[in-house]
Amino acid sequence: xxxxxxxxxxxxxxxxxxxxxxxxxxxxxxxxxxxxxxxxxxxxxxxxxxxxxxxxxxxxxxxxxxxxxxxxxxxxxxxxxxxxxxxxxxxxxxxxxxxxxxxxxxxxxxxxxxxxxxxxxxxxxxxxxxxxxxxxxxxxxxxxxxxxxxxxxxxxxxxxxxxxxxxxxxxxxxxxxxxxxxxxxxxxxxxxxxxxxxxxxxxxxxxxxxxxxxxxxxxxxxxxxxxxxxxxxxxxxxxxxxxxxxxxxxxxxxxxxxxxxxxxxxxxxxxxxxxxxxxxxxxxxxxxxxxxxxxxxxxxxxxxxxxxxxxxxxxxxxxxxxxxxxx
Numbered sequence: 001x002x003x004x005x006x007x008x009x010x011x012x013x014x015x016x017x018x019x020x021x022x023x024x025x026x027x028x029x030x031x032x033x034x035x036x037x038x039x040x041x042x043x044x045x046x047x048x049x050x051x052x053x054x055x056x057x058x059x060x061x062x063x064x065x066x067x068x069x070x071x072x073x074x075x076x077x078x079x080x081x082x083x084x085x086x087x088x089x090x091x092x093x094x095x096x097x098x099x100x101x102x103x104x105x106x107x108x109x110x111x112x113x114x115x116x117x118x119x120x121x122x123x124x125x126x127x128x129x130x131x132x133x134x135x136x137x138x139x140x141x142x143x144x145x146x147x148x149x150x151x152x153x154x155x156x157x158x159x160x161x162x163x164x165x166x167x168x169x170x171x172x173x174x175x176x177x178x179x180x181x182x183x184x185x186x187x188x189x190x191x192x193x194x195x196x197x198x199x200x201x202x203x204x205x206x207x208x209x210x211x212x213x214x215x216x217x218x219x220x221x222x223x224x225x226x227x228x229x230x231x232x233x234x235x236x237x238x239x240x241x242x243x244x245x246x247x248x249x250x251x252x253x254x255x256x257x258x259x260x261x262x263x264x265x266x267x268x269x270x271x272x273x274x275x276x277x278x279x280x281x282x283x284x285x286x287x288x289x290x291x292x293x294x295x296x297x298x299x300x301x302x303x304x305x306x307x308x309x310x311x312x313x314x315x316x317x318x319x320x321x322x323x324x325x326x327x
Contacts, residue, residue, distance in 0.1 A: 003261075003287040005306045006295040007249055010210065010259045012306075014081075014139075022111060023077035025070055029100050030060035031087045034121055040160040045147075046223035047157060047185070047216065049269060063103040081139060082107070083114040090117040094125040101129070105138065112139025114181070119144045119169040120161040131176040141210065142173050143181040143259075149199040153188050158223075167206045174207060181210035181259050186244050187236030188216055189224070193244045200248045204256070211252065212259040215241050215282070218272045225271055235272035242285040247299070249290065254297040254304035261286055 004012050014022035034040040061069070063082075082104035090097060104110055113133065122142070134140050148154060149163045170180050182203050186196055203211070216236050218228045227233040245261055252258075264279035275281050290296075296304040 001287070001291045003283060003290070006287060006290040006304065007258050007261065008254055008256065008296055008304050010257050013257045018079055018111065020079060021077040022079045022081060024081045024083045024114065025067065025110075026083045026085050027063055027066050027104065028060050028086045029063070029084050029089050029092075031084075031089050031091050033088045034091055034118070034160075040120060045157050045159055047188075047219070049219045049221040063100050067104070067107050079109050079111045080107075081112050081114050081141075082110050083116070085114075085116045088117050088121050089115050090122050090126045094123075094129055097126060098129055101133070105133070112141070114141040114143055116143040116145070116183075118161065119146065119166040122169055122173070127173060127176060127178070130173075130178050134177040139179075140177075141179045141181050143183060143212065144169060145183045146199075146203065147183060147185045148188055148191065148195070149202040150191060150195050153191055153195070156190065157188060163202065170206050170208060174209070179209040181212055181257075182208045183212045183214065185214050185216055186241055186248075189227075189233055193240075193247070196244050196248060197251065200251060204252065208256060210257040210259050213245055213248065213261050214263040215273070215276055217263070217265045217270060217276055219265065220269050220271060228272060237273070238275045238281060238285065242282060242289055245282075246286055246289045246293065249286075249296050250294050250299040252296055253300060254295075254302055256296075258296070 003009070011021075033044060067082075082101075084100070084104075092100075101113055101115075104113065113130075115130065130140050130142065144166060146163070146166045147157070147159060149166075151162055154162060166182075170182070173180050184196075184199060184203070200211075218224050218233065218235055224233055228235065241262075249258070249261065262279050262282035263276065265276050267274070267277065270276060294303060298304075
């Protein structure tokens with residue numbers, strides 16, 4: 001049984017609602033991060049590749065140029081979501097954001113935006129801007145990097161915000177009709193499977209429209225890389241990751257949309273775990289485990305069932321490779 005038959009994936013959710021495939025176009029807005037420049041903190045999150053940041057900033061093209069460069073990929077579908085993914089994609093003056101977002105929205109066949117950011121970096125003016133696009137009929141997803149609800153871990157990874165900040169922003173966004181996708185990392189230092197499940201329970205209690213799961217990547221240029229080289233940090237094992245993720249999926253109501261259940265990165269930037277180089281290893285194992293133990297929602301007594309008019313091609317959208325830098 002294929003993964004999209006066991007999990008409510010973003011690919012099939014979009015295809016069901018739009019009647020055809022909707023493809024994400026990943027864009028880089030050249031944004032900074034308030035957890036690096038001193039606004040919130042310095043040094044960034046301990047899992048982040050700080051060393052690559054300046055080089056990436058200097059190479060960013062305009063939104064129009066990026067869309068032009070991806071003309072070949074655009075032909076893969078007839079409708080698209082513009083995905084502002086790297087770093088904190090709400091961290092600019094609202095007029096600057098408006099210009100970037102609307103460059104994307106004015107492109108033919110773009111049906112909406114996915115905006116990756118931090119829960120402590122979405123001022124009222126930005127929420128109002130995004131809510132305005134919702135009122136115009138666009139598909140708008142605010143992707144909030146929470147990573148964990150455990151306060152000790154948030155401090156340990158230098159996240160710069162607490163769970164209450166995430167909960168407040170989620171409530172405010174959803175009250176305006178903006179869909180929220182919550183980013184969570186499985187395998188953070190000092191966290192057990194029970195901690196991951198507690199994080200999930202807290203996120204579901206607040207309410208969310210989507211979840212994106214990432215395995216912990218230890219990457220060159222990060223604070224964690226130093227700890228890993230010194231033998232003070234262990235990378236998550238594939239079996240442990242799969243078992244934890246599958247239990248999280250089975251505890252998630254079927255109406256919540258999974259944007260991703262694993263992530264990928266490449267050497268030489270990726271130091272560990274090397275199984276992350278091939279995302280299909282985790283995806284295949286997750287599918288096999290869910291097929292054996294039960295689909296999304298099965299631990300709640302509400303298992304996910306594939307809608308009658310869903311299409312198997314949606315799995316291609318769901319399994320798109322993850323970017324290395326999380327919002």
